[in-house]
Amino acid sequence: MNQASISPSKFSSRFKSFFRGNLGGWIVILAMVLLPFITSLISGQSISNLLANESGMAKFVQGLAIEIFILALYALSYDLILGVTGLLSFGHAMFFAVGAYLTGILLKSFGWSLWATLGMVLVAAIIQAILFAVVLPRVQGVTFALVTLGIASVFYIVIQSHEMSAYAGADVGLQGVVAPEFINAADHRMRFYFVTLGLLIGMYLLYKRFVNSPTGRVCIAIRENEKRALMLGYNTFYFKLIALTLASITAALAGCLHALFQPIVSPHTASMGFTIAALLMTLIGGVGTLSGALVGAAIYRLLEYGLKNIFGEQATFLLGVVYVLIVLFLPYGIIGTWKLRALQIRSGWQRLIGLVTGKPKQA
Amino acid sequence: METLLEVRDVHTFIGQYHILQGVSLKVRKGGITALLGRNGAGKTTTLKTILGLTPPRQGEVIFADQPIHEMRSFDIAALGIGFVPEQRAIFRDLSVEENLKIAERKRGDLRRKQEMIFSLFPDLQRLIHLPGTHLSGGQQQMLAIARALVADNRLLLIDEPSEGLAPVIIEQLILAIRQLSAETTILLVEQNFIVAGQLAEDYVIIEEGQSVKTGKMAALVKDEQIIHRYLGAA
Numbered sequence: 249m250n251q252a253s254i255s256p257s258k259f260s261s262r263f264k265s266f267f268r269g270n271l272g273g274w275i276v277i278l279a280m281v282l283l284p285f286i287t288s289l290i291s292g293q294s295i296s297n298l299l300a301n302e303s304g305m306a307k308f309v310q311g312l313a314i315e316i317f318i319l320a321l322y323a324l325s326y327d328l329i330l331g332v333t334g335l336l337s338f339g340h341a342m343f344f345a346v347g348a349y350l351t352g353i354l355l356k357s358f359g360w361s362l363w364a365t366l367g368m369v370l371v372a373a374i375i376q377a378i379l380f381a382v383v384l385p386r387v388q389g390v391t392f393a394l395v396t397l398g399i400a401s402v403f404y405i406v407i408q409s410h411e412m413s414a415y416a417g418a419d420v421g422l423q424g425v426v427a428p429e430f431i432n433a434a435d436h437r438m439r440f441y442f443v444t445l446g447l448l449i450g451m452y453l454l455y456k457r458f459v460n461s462p463t464g465r466v467c468i469a470i471r472e473n474e475k476r477a478l479m480l481g482y483n484t485f486y487f488k489l490i491a492l493t494l495a496s497i498t499a500a501l502a503g504c505l506h507a508l509f510q511p512i513v514s515p516h517t518a519s520m521g522f523t524i525a526a527l528l529m530t531l532i533g534g535v536g537t538l539s540g541a542l543v544g545a546a547i548y549r550l551l552e553y554g555l556k557n558i559f560g561e562q563a564t565f566l567l568g569v570v571y572v573l574i575v576l577f578l579p580y581g582i583i584g585t586w587k588l589r590a591l592q593i594r595s596g597w598q599r600l601i602g603l604v605t606g607k608p609k610q611a
Numbered sequence: 612m613e614t615l616l617e618v619r620d621v622h623t624f625i626g627q628y629h630i631l632q633g634v635s636l637k638v639r640k641g642g643i644t645a646l647l648g649r650n651g652a653g654k655t656t657t658l659k660t661i662l663g664l665t666p667p668r669q670g671e672v673i674f675a676d677q678p679i680h681e682m683r684s685f686d687i688a689a690l691g692i693g694f695v696p697e698q699r700a701i702f703r704d705l706s707v708e709e710n711l712k713i714a715e716r717k718r719g720d721l722r723r724k725q726e727m728i729f730s731l732f733p734d735l736q737r738l739i740h741l742p743g744t745h746l747s748g749g750q751q752q753m754l755a756i757a758r759a760l761v762a763d764n765r766l767l768l769i770d771e772p773s774e775g776l777a778p779v780i781i782e783q784l785i786l787a788i789r790q791l792s793a794e795t796t797i798l799l800v801e802q803n804f805i806v807a808g809q810l811a812e813d814y815v816i817i818e819e820g821q822s823v824k825t826g827k828m829a830a831l832v833k834d835e836q837i838i839h840r841y842l843g844a845a
Contacts, residue, residue: 465713468704472704472705473700479662479688479696
């Protein structure tokens, strides 16, 4: 019996079930599209005000959301190599920082156009993925983590060096990057918002497609047991290289957006701490779930913002406590635990409905 | 008698340990050859050496007249050697269908073979969309073998297929492996002598990393002295 072919009559039902199966995703996308308008309504700002890019609550919320989208792109890329392929990298911040610094330097010091800059960022992303992959056949597991940490540390030192200070701004960071007018976030906040949102959605769908493709399946197989994948005749090196390259391009793109959006590219983006941020966001959301990376990024940034607003400097400690609690009580992350429990929750609901309506239903 | 696989005086080290200290064996084309020996004798290491997972430091492995002991394991697998590892090593996060699909070496392998696979293991068709974690031990073993059948393999290495399975399941397994041997050559590692005795035509006994005895299974089954001496079973 051939299960793979779909008859045309089944297509519409497939489409419907696809729509229904991703209902949560559609709602989130719709909410994100409406977010600027809703916040302007709530804060009593008129829509024409909003469209004219007037300062206010709506503009601020968009800015916060843009930061979350950029972090989400970054966390998504980390989930691909850690959660899907099973490579523990401690140098992931470098993927992001190369995109951010390169964009800033090429725009500011060399006066390149945005498109040429993007092309260069793409090339650099591929090169750094290869640089990370070169060591792959020799080292595995924790050793790979340490080697990547080493490579990223070198980069961290170089961008802060005296010799680079004319370009990278040493330990202060790279300032005064002027984004091209048509995408300038100060003047066209909403345009930048939708560009970032669009890129995030596009990348997320691409990642979903990748994980479900034969290549993505091999990456999952490598995560589970690389020797078994080898025994099936797969040269696992190439699959790890593909995952690293895709992750590197995504993270560099996030870095590029970061440089265009933020007034300053701080060396922090290349530090170990920023890699830990990626790890945290993926852990909070659920390793290997992809959508978890997006949820994790939102929670990470909102918690940081909210706690800092209320508690000031003590927030860092509280953040740590919250993360420990999340990891303790939701070891598979929010989305991961949700997926595990979804069946139980659904049958619980049905039992509850059965109790209320007096008709017990089978789960 | 045509030889498909020949292992010539192979020495393999794992770390500093000299595990295989001279294993030689021949696998005849068609039929089943059993690799016998006590726990820790080096049976699984022999399979891993053939597959290039633990390459030999000395000696040769010849598959279809081609030396393969210096090749990388994925290249060896691509020559048409399928491996069914012990403990039913399936991919637990992938569904039954994905587990089979991932073993394709050419596009459409699974579509061509699925009729044969499902006739051997009807259970798998029913469970096709279930994730690997949800399968029982027997079903996982069936899937592990089925996975090795998807691609056109000329030789199957099967490691301890009956380990930890219920007698009823073992019966099914024996039937399936026997049917398979009509189409492909099998090198079988098996602790359970009753299973091995029913299936194999030839045998090789390994003791302390050395091949010590080869011959016809029909003769071995009658020779209680050798069985007792090398296998500790009667």
